[in-house]
Amino acid sequence: MPAEDLAPAIELFRHRFLQALRDAKPISPSKLANLLAWKHPGFNVHHSGEEPIPPTK
Numbered sequence: 798m799p800a801e802d803l804a805p806a807i808e809l810f811r812h813r814f815l816q817a818l819r820d821a822k823p824i825s826p827s828k829l830a831n832l833l834a835w836k837h838p839g840f841n842v843h844h845s846g847e848e849p850i851p852p853t854k
Contacts (some may be wrong), residue, residue, distance in 0.1 A: 819829045
């Protein structure tokens with residue numbers, strides 16, 4: 798992983814992902830506001846060096 802601070806990228810992803818959910822209608826505008834108010838975004842970009850689990854078919 799790069800040594801740079803990834804917080805701005807995580808926050809951008811978080812906002813765009815949640816906006817996409819709102820636009821697709823699985824979450825309401827009030828739920829979106831609630832999720833955006835959380836201090837911890839809930840997204841993690843940690844890579845422990847392990848191989849990812851392959852997708853199931």
